[in-house]
Amino acid sequence: MxxxxxxxxxxxxxxxxxxxxxxxxxxxxxxWLKTIRNPAFALPAILFPALFYVFFGVVMNQDNxxxxxxxxxxxxxxxxxxPALFSFGAGLAVERGQGWLDIKEASPMPGSAQIVSRVLVSxxxxxxxxxTLGLVAGLLAGVTLSVGQSVMLxxxxxxxxxxxxxxxxxxxxxxxAESAPAVVNVIYLPISFLSGxxxxxxxxxxxxxxxxxxxxxxxxxxxxxxxxxxxVGGRVWMHIAVLALFSVTxxxxxxxxxxxx
Amino acid sequence: MQQHAVESISPTSSIISVNHLTKSFAETxxxxxxxxxxxxxxxxxxxxxNGAGKTTLINILLGxxxxxxxxxxxxxxxxxxxxxxxxxxxxxxxxxxxxxxxIKEHIQLFQSYYPNPMPYEKVIEYAxxxxxxxxxxxxxSGGEKQRLLFALSIxxxxxxxxxxxxxxxxxxxxxxxxxRAIRDLKSQGTSIVLTTHYxxxxxxxxxxxxxxxxxxxxxxxxxxxxxxSVSSTTIRFHSQQPSEVxxxxxxxxxxxxxxxxxxxxxHQVNQTLKALLNQYADIEDLTVSxxxxxxxxxxxxxxxxxxxx
Numbered sequence: 267m268x269x270x271x272x273x274x275x276x277x278x279x280x281x282x283x284x285x286x287x288x289x290x291x292x293x294x295x296x297x298w299l300k301t302i303r304n305p306a307f308a309l310p311a312i313l314f315p316a317l318f319y320v321f322f323g324v325v326m327n328q329d330n331x332x333x334x335x336x337x338x339x340x341x342x343x344x345x346x347x348x349p350a351l352f353s354f355g356a357g358l359a360v361e362r363g364q365g366w367l368d369i370k371e372a373s374p375m376p377g378s379a380q381i382v383s384r385v386l387v388s389x390x391x392x393x394x395x396x397x398t399l400g401l402v403a404g405l406l407a408g409v410t411l412s413v414g415q416s417v418m419l420x421x422x423x424x425x426x427x428x429x430x431x432x433x434x435x436x437x438x439x440x441x442x443a444e445s446a447p448a449v450v451n452v453i454y455l456p457i458s459f460l461s462g463x464x465x466x467x468x469x470x471x472x473x474x475x476x477x478x479x480x481x482x483x484x485x486x487x488x489x490x491x492x493x494x495x496x497x498v499g500g501r502v503w504m505h506i507a508v509l510a511l512f513s514v515t516x517x518x519x520x521x522x523x524x525x526x527x
Numbered sequence: 528m529q530q531h532a533v534e535s536i537s538p539t540s541s542i543i544s545v546n547h548l549t550k551s552f553a554e555t556x557x558x559x560x561x562x563x564x565x566x567x568x569x570x571x572x573x574x575x576x577n578g579a580g581k582t583t584l585i586n587i588l589l590g591x592x593x594x595x596x597x598x599x600x601x602x603x604x605x606x607x608x609x610x611x612x613x614x615x616x617x618x619x620x621x622x623x624x625x626x627x628x629x630i631k632e633h634i635q636l637f638q639s640y641y642p643n644p645m646p647y648e649k650v651i652e653y654a655x656x657x658x659x660x661x662x663x664x665x666x667x668s669g670g671e672k673q674r675l676l677f678a679l680s681i682x683x684x685x686x687x688x689x690x691x692x693x694x695x696x697x698x699x700x701x702x703x704x705x706x707r708a709i710r711d712l713k714s715q716g717t718s719i720v721l722t723t724h725y726x727x728x729x730x731x732x733x734x735x736x737x738x739x740x741x742x743x744x745x746x747x748x749x750x751x752x753x754x755x756s757v758s759s760t761t762i763r764f765h766s767q768q769p770s771e772v773x774x775x776x777x778x779x780x781x782x783x784x785x786x787x788x789x790x791x792x793x794h795q796v797n798q799t800l801k802a803l804l805n806q807y808a809d810i811e812d813l814t815v816s817x818x819x820x821x822x823x824x825x826x827x828x829x830x831x832x833x834x835x836x
Contacts, residue, residue: 364624366624368591373679
């Protein structure tokens with residue numbers, strides 16, 4: 267009588283391709299709604315890069331279109347890093363602290379759905395950030411990029427957010443909810459400055475210019491500056507290789523952090 | 528499809544089997560050589576004081592924690608395996624949900640995680656959330672939040688449902704409707720493992736109760752069996768006498784005073800009562816009651832013999 271209950275046949279425990287697709291779609295959709303409905307996150311993420319750009323690229327830099335287009339590339343880099351680091355880093359740490367991730371972990375949600383949806387949301391924010399920056403650059407700073415250049419720049423920056431998503435993921439898994447936003451800022455702001463995102467890298471002292479080689483935002487900004495021909499002349503494949511290396515490293519650290527907790 | 532699945536489970540088949548499970552955190556043993564077999568189509572309540580090992584056990588059964596030694600199988604598979612998770616629901620204690628999603632959105636999302644989700648209307652009805660579907664989770668009270676977590680735990684039409692302190696923060700009405708839902712799910716073929724601090728809840732719902740202490744099962748049985756295992760009866764009355772004098776009565780095990788009432792615990796009700804009424808004339812408001820689940824719980828838990836079973 268005491269027979270064990272085995273798993274039900276596959277039709278009860280496996281998901282069709284269509285069901286899985288729907289799962290990822292809804293996860294991404296609700297991750298997006300959850301984030302965009304939080305004005306304390308969404309407004310600064312979208313408006314800060316544009317605001318900084320208005321100060322440094324428009325107001326303080328009168329009529330120098332070269333400088334304005336340079337700063338468009340670097341503030342674009344600065345902009346896409348924000349949601350990547352914060353949505354993953356701070357957002358994940360908060361949900362983890364609340365015990366909400368425990369519920370998700372106990373459910374059959376694939377872990378990758380959580381990661382894919384957050385990457386897509388970061389990319390969605392990148393699009394909004396680049397649109398506002400583009401508008402400011404075009405209307406107020408008089409920057410003129412061809413359609414091809416605009417598309418190229420957008421693609422580079424949107425895809426280039428990936429290593430920062432993975433860095434954010436590591437931080438989100440390691441940090442406590444209360445301290446996460448502060449720690450993320452302590453990383454985000456200095457590496458942005460040291461990578462030449464706020465003032466051009468060539469204006470930094472030479473030892474800082476050498477140090478910038480070790481920072482991922484520097485390489486993303488250099489790739490972006492290739493589009494306007496204003497980079498310092500590094501090779502494209504080298505920048506891509508460094509960013510890929512950082513992505514792999516941060517992915518490994520996030521796996522380590524996940525298993526550690 | 529659903530019919531077929533239910534029929535294939537015979538009433539006494541085993542769903543969870545736990546053998547010689549041990550788990551320590553630092554120096555403390557949370558679970559100590561624990562053995563437990565859980566059969567289908569029943570409500571099992573796991574009781575125990577804080578630190579008895581309830582949460583550790585549930586986390587191991589969900590595959591979220593690895594045991595140090597011993598083995599666990601759920602549906603004859605590894606706990607926490609994806610196929611097992613698709614047939615399992617879990618309501619855990621959560622401080623807060625993501626605030627900017629509506630109740631219906633949370634439910635729709637969790638439904639998408641399962642191959643055969645429970646229809647939306649049914650989830651809403653079981654959890655009593657019909658009025659709150661468009662409410663953001665930011666604006667939920669403690670009890671409403673619990674109802675949402677319950678809804679999420681049943682979204683997948685689980686064959687096995689874990690409920691960790693489900694009725695915390697619920698008002699009487701919500702609790703009653705939660706109990707109705709649990710009974711109904713059981714009658715549909717769901718096995719339920721419940722932990723609770725409300726002994727009344729275990730008494731009302733559980734087919735079987737397991738008492739944990741220091742990571743071991745110290746008692747297992749139906750609510751009636753557990754109450755009966757504590758054989759003492761309480762005689763309560765009002766008297767002018769100081770309570771110490773009643774210690775001398777035949778059969779009295781323990782005497783205590785509680786406000787204006789004196790209580791005598793006894794194993795021989797007839798003798799004690801007879802002696803009491805013969806010797807003292809001023810006894811008023813006399814009641815005799817057998818031990819409730821709470822008395823049994825306290826007494827079993829106080830017994831120092833951890834090896835009771």
